[in-house]
Amino acid sequence: MMIDTGATAWVLAATALVMIMTPGVGFFYGGLVRKKNVINMIALAFLAFALISIQWILLGYSLAFGPDVGGIIGSLSNIGLSGIGVNPAVIAGTEYPIPGLLYVMFQLVFATVTIAIVTSGLAERVKLSGFIILALLWTTIVYDPLAHWFWGGGWLGTLGCLDFAGGAVIHISSGFAALAIAIVIGKRSGFGEYSIEPGNIPMALLGAALLWFGYFGFNAGSALAANGVAANALLVTNTAGATGAIVWMIVSWINGKPASLGIVSGAIAGLVAVTPAAGYVTPLSAMVIGGVGGGLCYMMMMFRIKKGFDESLDAWAIHGMGGLWGVIATGIFASAAVGGKNGLIYGNVQQFIVNCTGAFATVIYAFVITLVIAFIVQKTIGLRASENEEYIGLDLSQHGERV
Numbered sequence: 001m002m003i004d005t006g007a008t009a010w011v012l013a014a015t016a017l018v019m020i021m022t023p024g025v026g027f028f029y030g031g032l033v034r035k036k037n038v039i040n041m042i043a044l045a046f047l048a049f050a051l052i053s054i055q056w057i058l059l060g061y062s063l064a065f066g067p068d069v070g071g072i073i074g075s076l077s078n079i080g081l082s083g084i085g086v087n088p089a090v091i092a093g094t095e096y097p098i099p100g101l102l103y104v105m106f107q108l109v110f111a112t113v114t115i116a117i118v119t120s121g122l123a124e125r126v127k128l129s130g131f132i133i134l135a136l137l138w139t140t141i142v143y144d145p146l147a148h149w150f151w152g153g154g155w156l157g158t159l160g161c162l163d164f165a166g167g168a169v170i171h172i173s174s175g176f177a178a179l180a181i182a183i184v185i186g187k188r189s190g191f192g193e194y195s196i197e198p199g200n201i202p203m204a205l206l207g208a209a210l211l212w213f214g215y216f217g218f219n220a221g222s223a224l225a226a227n228g229v230a231a232n233a234l235l236v237t238n239t240a241g242a243t244g245a246i247v248w249m250i251v252s253w254i255n256g257k258p259a260s261l262g263i264v265s266g267a268i269a270g271l272v273a274v275t276p277a278a279g280y281v282t283p284l285s286a287m288v289i290g291g292v293g294g295g296l297c298y299m300m301m302m303f304r305i306k307k308g309f310d311e312s313l314d315a316w317a318i319h320g321m322g323g324l325w326g327v328i329a330t331g332i333f334a335s336a337a338v339g340g341k342n343g344l345i346y347g348n349v350q351q352f353i354v355n356c357t358g359a360f361a362t363v364i365y366a367f368v369i370t371l372v373i374a375f376i377v378q379k380t381i382g383l384r385a386s387e388n389e390e391y392i393g394l395d396l397s398q399h400g401e402r403v
Contacts, residue, residue: 014221024210031204036393071155120315121178161358167276175320240290244270331355
């Protein structure tokens with residue numbers, strides 16, 4: 001068996017595109033917090049990349065993609081990447097051999113961006129030491145099993161649940177995890193008592209641009225080949241992002257002014273929503289998925305504000321709820337003419353039921369287990385920064401730096 005050089009070249013490029021999304025999340029979140037916490041939010045993203053890069057090699061990849069154990073988790077047979085090398089490997093669902101180590105790296109950058117999204121629930125009030133422990137525990141106990149369930153031979157993949165690039169594995173899990181953590185550690189000091197405004201909107205816009213750019217590798221790269229499925233995924237990704245941006249802008253304009261942050265938030269919502277569907281739906285279906293994603297995530301953000309939850313960078317509203325809609329929508333709009341199986345609108349009720357099962361199983365698992373992990377970390381080494389550290393800002397209190 002020979003390595004497919006075309007597929008390998010594309011996955012190499014896609015891996016680099018997805019990597020830029022982790023600092024992109026940092027810049028996006030960094031622009032949304034107050035000036036005294038900008039460095040901290042960006043640093044958390046870089047730290048997430050470093051931590052999970054090591055965890056993935058030592059343990060994470062084996063748990064996610066090692067030989068199946070009961071449909072729940074991978075075995076430890078690939079611990080330390082044992083048995084995986086530069087030799088060609090045919091990944092399940094594709095016919096194009098790429099080096100095994102390349103697939104490890106491609107999946108690594110997905111894992112790193114996921115924990116970066118989770119930092120939304122920690123914004124402006126987390127101890128660095130607590131975050132390190134939380135990130136390692138969460139990736140090992142929540143992310144790795146979910147990746148196995150859908151992509152590594154676990155029970156949801158066997159059931160036939162479609163999640164092309166991580167609507168459930170990445171977006172539902174990180175969004176609901178961020179909400180769970182925010183509930184455990186409580187609101188920021190002064191939240192709801194006075195206005196807490198974004199410190200650097202242009203930085204947030206730059207971060208959003210990096211995310212949109214990276215999504216082309218995120219979704220189209222998940223085809224693991226330079227083929228028609230990748231081309232379709234590239235187009236529908238952009239289509240859904242653009243539609244989400246426009247719908248969010250219109251809805252927010254009706255209720256006030258079309259803020260730039262709203263436009264890019266709508267774009268991210270559309271991109272999130274189409275992530276599980278990118279290899280299975282047409283451009284017209286992607287418009288519906290992205291448009292509904294933009295409107296739904298806007299409403300979820302307004303609901304969060306009304307209820308007073310301090311998950312104020314809105315990973316839950318955008319990633320959690322956008323991913324939930326996207327996985328369900330995949331079960332509705334999937335077309336065998338594009339790839340995979342037909343969904344509900346083509347008469348396949350079973351696919352809709354299976355995708356709903358996968359979506360809600362992910363919600364429950366990610367939310368409940370994250371509550372437990374965050375509670376344990378908070379009660380042991382501590383997750384929340386002290387009131388004084390929070391007051392002076394995490395840039396100074398955690399890093400000894402300022403903008």
